[in-house]
Amino acid sequence: MHENSPATDAAAQLGARIEEKSAVIGIIGLGYVGLPLALVAVEAGFPVIGLDINPRRVAEIAAGRQVIKYIPAERMEGALATGRFSATTDFARLADCDAIIICVPTPLTRQREPDLSYVADTARTIARTLKAGQLIVLESTTWPGTTVEVVKPILEAGGLVSGRDIFLAFSPEREDPGNASFSTATIPKVVGGDGAAAGRLAEALYRPLVSKVVPVSSTQVAEAAKLTENIFRSVNIALVNELKTVYAAMGIDIWEVMEAAATKPFGFMPFYPGPGLGGHCIPIDPFYLTWKAREFDIETRFIELAGQINTRMPYIVIDRLAEALDRHAGRGLAGARILVLGAAYKKNVDDVRESPALKLMELIDERGGLCEFHDPFVAALPPTRRHAQLNGKASQELTAELVAGVDAVLVATDHDEVDYALVATHARVVVDTRNVFARHGLAPAALVKA
Structure with a gap:
């Protein structure tokens, strides 16, 4: 890739915003994974938009209420008081985001087969407002290949190309609810990108949020690492x-x-x-x-x-x-x-x-x-x-x-x-x-x- 190519420029501009913490982070899914991550990002100094389809949950978060037992209301109120955190059901706000992190469920069907409907629906929602220069990271646990085989084609359907116009990565959530010894910020974060530029941007995004970032060579390796941990x-x-x-x-x-x-x-x-x-x-x-x-x-x-x-x-x-x-x-x-x-x-x-x-x-x-x-x-x-x-x-x-x-x-x-x-x-x-x-x-x- 030529040093002055559009992809290089887009990555450099996004990297600069991440470095100066002016990049707006959108987190989709404010549950046991997304909400702690949103709070960590706000506490690290980033502006964060939390998005969820549940209006009641969004209202409670916007009011600073304790919606997860082990996250004190004081922490919620503190995040809101910074002026850098908002919660919404308006997914048009994704257009305002520089980085979008997907934290939605990946359950099984009754036949014990993967149900990626939440991931696919979320990718389609992102695609509606997708613009050049955005970083999209999937955190939802899934089979190796999901990021590039399921999410990537949906995002690229509008003409933007991963690695050139947009940047795509996978970083598995490692939350252990209620664990007093390890929290979101202290658990090392595995990161794999769809291409080197996406990998570097995802690393840069998570580095201020967690104690250690562990880069791997691809999204597939990152996806497989999470499955291996839990299969063990x-x-x-x-x-x-x-x-x-x-x-x-x-x-x-x-x-x-x-x-x-x-x-x-x-x-x-x-x-x-x-x-x-x-x-x-x-x-x-x-x-x-x-x-x-x-x-x-x-x-x-x-x-x-x-x-x-x-x-x-x-x-x-x-x-x-x-x-x-x-x-x-x-x-x-x-x-x-x-x-x-x-x-x-x-x-x-x-x-x-x-x-x-x-x-x-x-x-x-x-x-x-x-x-x-x-x-x-x-x-x-x-x-x-x-x-x-x-x-x-x-x-x-x-x-x-x-x-x-x-x-x-x-x-x-x-x-x-x-x-x-x-x-x-x-x-x-x-x-x-x-x-x-x-x-x-x-x-x-x-x-x-x-």
């Missing part, structure tokens, strides 16, 4: 879930085994069992690669087996619950009143996406049980496509009367803000999938680890 976790969690089942049959406590094994200072990384996988990454991401691999006539049997084991865990937990009721309460699950502790997919967050707790509640209902739940972070279950019968179900106040009145308590999520001593004192039967009672040194009348 999925496979190892599946392994320990399978070991839990085997050791339970032998009368061996998997939690004690893992604690002992974890004392080895090399060659071992502890993973812990649970009632199933939840969140926006691990239950979904592996299937993006297995789907793409079929295009190359490759079977991903190891990855798919891990998915099958993890998907099966809620059913195993409910079997253990039924056995516990039979043994310790002298009754079956049908007609039994069950209190589920925790609806969120992990402790100390309000995120219920893909939460195994929802599947557990659904299975209890299907087997004739009467299910209630308590979660200090989730006042009521939000609408979901997969668990429509639970929509709007409200969290119950945790009282001695409630605990004593149910036939069993099932721990699905081990939030810190739960009075486990109260539960241990008043519960007839406790089925614990998180080892929380042992960790607190509590001994309910009947405790079953599942």
Whole structure:
């Protein structure tokens, strides 16, 4: 490329605006990924336009309200007070942006195939106001090739060319909601561009926002890196879930085994069992690669087996619950009143996406049980496509009367803000999938680890 070509000029001009922090950053999707990123960008000194299709969420953000439990309202108010942050549903504002970051969902269909409708729709929305000199970065987790095979053709349909007129990159989100040790700004950012110029611009954009930028050679490598991270976790969690089942049959406590094994200072990384996988990454991401691999006539049997084991865990937990009721309460699950502790997919967050707790509640209902739940972070279950019968179900106040009145308590999520001593004192039967009672040194009348 000639040194004075239009592409070089466009990249240089955008690079200069990024360097002086006058570049306007548009972030599409103000959820668990987009909103923290928007706040970090504002705090780094950039003007930021946050865009979302949900008018209620936009109104709450514009008012400085706490819309995510672990992001304090003071931080929201501080960002707004700078005058550099605004939230809107008006996607025409994308024309005002120099860099546009896409943070929209990439779920699975009911057939467990990738659903890229949100990504494609967003790309089409961007295309309506796309102009030369803009940088577009996809952060949504997806299969290797999505950025150049799906997003790029949509953006180029109007005549602008990636690498010449516009610049396209992929940088996978690495959010871990509620993690007190790592936040958006302290987690290294992998960045891959569609061409060298796009890669350099994306690096320049993220460098003021995060502690470390990790450049890679292409968008495909960046996409594959994110899938690899979560497939690694999925496979190892599946392994320990399978070991839990085997050791339970032998009368061996998997939690004690893992604690002992974890004392080895090399060659071992502890993973812990649970009632199933939840969140926006691990239950979904592996299937993006297995789907793409079929295009190359490759079977991903190891990855798919891990998915099958993890998907099966809620059913195993409910079997253990039924056995516990039979043994310790002298009754079956049908007609039994069950209190589920925790609806969120992990402790100390309000995120219920893909939460195994929802599947557990659904299975209890299907087997004739009467299910209630308590979660200090989730006042009521939000609408979901997969668990429509639970929509709007409200969290119950945790009282001695409630605990004593149910036939069993099932721990699905081990939030810190739960009075486990109260539960241990008043519960007839406790089925614990998180080892929380042992960790607190509590001994309910009947405790079953599942």
